[in-house]
Amino acid sequence: MTFKPALLISAALLLSMPSAFAQERTAFEQKARSLYEEAVAVRTAKGQGKVPELVDYLVSELKAAGFTDADIEVTDYENDGELTQGLMVWYRAEGEAAEKPIVLLAHMDVVDALPDTWERYPFDLIEEDGYFFGRGTADNKYGVVSLVATFMRLKEEGFQSNRDLVIALSGDEETGMISTRAQAEYTAENIDPAYVLNADAGGLTLDMDGKALLYGVQGSEKTYATFELTISNPGGHSSAPRADNAIYELADVLQKIEAHKFPVMHSPLTLASFKSGGAQTPGPLGAAMLAFAENPEDEAAIATLRADPSTVGSTGTTCVATMLRAGHAENALPQRATATVNCRIFPGVGIDATEKTLKEVGGNENLKIKLISDLVESPESKLPDDVMAAVNTALAARGLEGLPVVPHMSSGGTDGMFYRNLGYDTLGIGGSGAKPNDTFAHGLNERLSVDAFYGGLDHWYIILKELAGGE
Template identity: 30%
Template sequence: MTEVAEICSELLRIDTTNDGGGDGPGERRAAEYVAGLLDEVGIEPHVFESAPGRTSVVARVPGDDPDGLLVHGHLDVVPADPAEWRVHPFSGEIADGCVHGRGAVDMKGTLSMTLAWARENARRGARPRRDLVLAFLADEEATGAYGAGHAIERHRDLFEGCSEAISESGGFTWHEGDVRIYPVAVGERGTAWMRLTARGVAGHGSKPAVDNPVAELARAVARLADHRWPVRLTPEVARLIDELSRALGAPIDVDRLEEEIRRVPRAAALFRGVLRNSANPTMLNAGYKVNVIPGSAEAHVDGRFLPGQRDEFLETVDRLLGPKVTREFVSFEEAVSSPAEGLFDDLTAALLAEDPGGRPVPYVMTGGTDAKWFARIGIRGYGFAPLFLPPGLDYFGMFHGVDERVPVEGLEFGVRVLDRLLSSESSTM
């Protein structure tokens, strides 16, 4: 068994489920395991907690260039129901050429690649090209407040000198026919989780309703859910579509995107979710007895907006809600974007060195990561977790899905790509 597969398996055996309730069982164990792997090869780990058990690890590896690169990832995972899985989600079982378990893709596989590379680089006594800060963080699967948020607020000095970062959700193989596409994330939609409230007059359910907040909220939620958000072709998405056209050898008509999505469905999955802003109602809460009209009703909405689209998004939400429904943010994060040049070119070069026939393209993520926290302190982020995948393995389907798994060969590919990117003298491991 290669070291990267062994590390991945061990990490997956540690249940770091984050259900959003403020607890992080297993994060401390995972952090201690990571710290031990680093310390064993002479890399000094800095271990800290934001709350009991909410543990993170940060380590610095001096390089030839003091302009630092942050390589970060999260230790926590979303819940998994063992009854739905073929193998136990916290078994870390290696079978059929894959490491199985919750977090294999999101994102303990990536952490394993980082650790395997760092350990080998330390053993050969090599310095990386740039100062590296390796961060293994708690709580990304909730708000990130106990992990990256705490880190930048209380331990900002650990990231001194870092101008750029790489993390999850990019650099993986995406097959469109015979073409191997490698999406590299250069941006993320902003996040606006909102609580909606309608207030009215409480009373008996048998009487004519004068001002029923349940009905008012229901109408507002329906307007929001039924709204057809217009296409907003941001510069980042326009370049993605252009690069996909080149990779596929066939133009994608930006004036007929709905038809184009049906023509190239797999490639379109990379941009379908970032053509528009969105606001999806996800929770409703109203009333306490069938014959009582309550004085208020609440709903929660998951809102996402493209880079540069915050104001238009919020104005549209307010118009759809109307004057009788108020909103407040449960969580709000600005959209982020980074230039598709400079470090982006280095990332694509590292990929092409291992797969000369691949086609790296920039893309924007529909969701969000800890990159938004680090953007607050001026660190530009890229989604780059290099992973070679066979045609039949659905990368996006693995995220938070049943039977999550990652190919061992894919992990080994990722370690080699990281070596190309990070080492001053790549050994191609």
């Protein structure tokens, strides 16, 4: 099947697009960039109450593209006293569906960004030095835009699908996942898809020169668990220091946790990932990946993998302190000190066992530990042959025929865990790519390369045509 690199869309869809780049890109690319710019500009972080604003914008664009009220469902949810929303969009099968539906995932919310700490204002899409800068450019408004723009493109060309395609956009993936849980349950009860495809995971791994090394398919993910660790003391006047200072005791606990190394672990999926990825990764890191895949007890390989942020999460459970609060007055001894510790738990270990380890490692009988997240452990997914074939077709159309396609376990948590836990194979097959030094999601100066943005726009278009019977 031959695909055009970017199908033209009608003049009606061009009306809302800035003219500055009107002659530089195809109509579809321009529309996608316009959607991207508007999406990044909406500060959809917890506490801002902006998710409904983004939903309203996306719904208006979808309706302008020909989707009706019957194709769009907006649902309200409350997350810790704040209104958020979920958005689901149907691309209906033409006539009687020949295949079970496919559900497509992305999330509209972002981790908040403090403008005074960024080099550029985080809620403006800024194109500079070959990158798009802004909060959510990578995580996960590119996923949102890719799916929505693809649906609009298919609608514009009159594509006749042989199965229902359903986008499920969640509104609080980065926090309570209330909308995610509800959408997953709705999916199981009312849609029952063949499988679920996630735009918030997977994608190209690039070398430092921007050359594609491999394409990763997320087939499993670690369990996300957040704990509060608290030490309480009687306190007192700061002029009369005590030996049992809550801040010092908590600091001692955190240093012990920092020094602790959780057991090295592996699964068939992670070993396959290291074997394939190592063959494409130059230097000592690639050699370590291959050595670990051959012998997971290789101490030198383990040391190299655990020293690199890009691979440490695939070798076992990790726990790291992310927030602190303590004391109540500058001239009083602290009565309480609390740290937030976020853990990414290797499949099969369990949340209870991880909490027990933190308690033992902390070594303080006064330490209280409280689980403050409410997430689930999920199994590994199978890799359906038709999905893998569609991914390879999309890569070939992008000039990447023969690129290694590598299943992997994600160290981060996504909406996909809830769908896996309900029995649906869920694969992360995002369209973008990144160099090792481009991973700024959740951090300062988040960015996505301009080449990755435009290079991935055909990705879902091709995959959905392959899976839904388009000619």
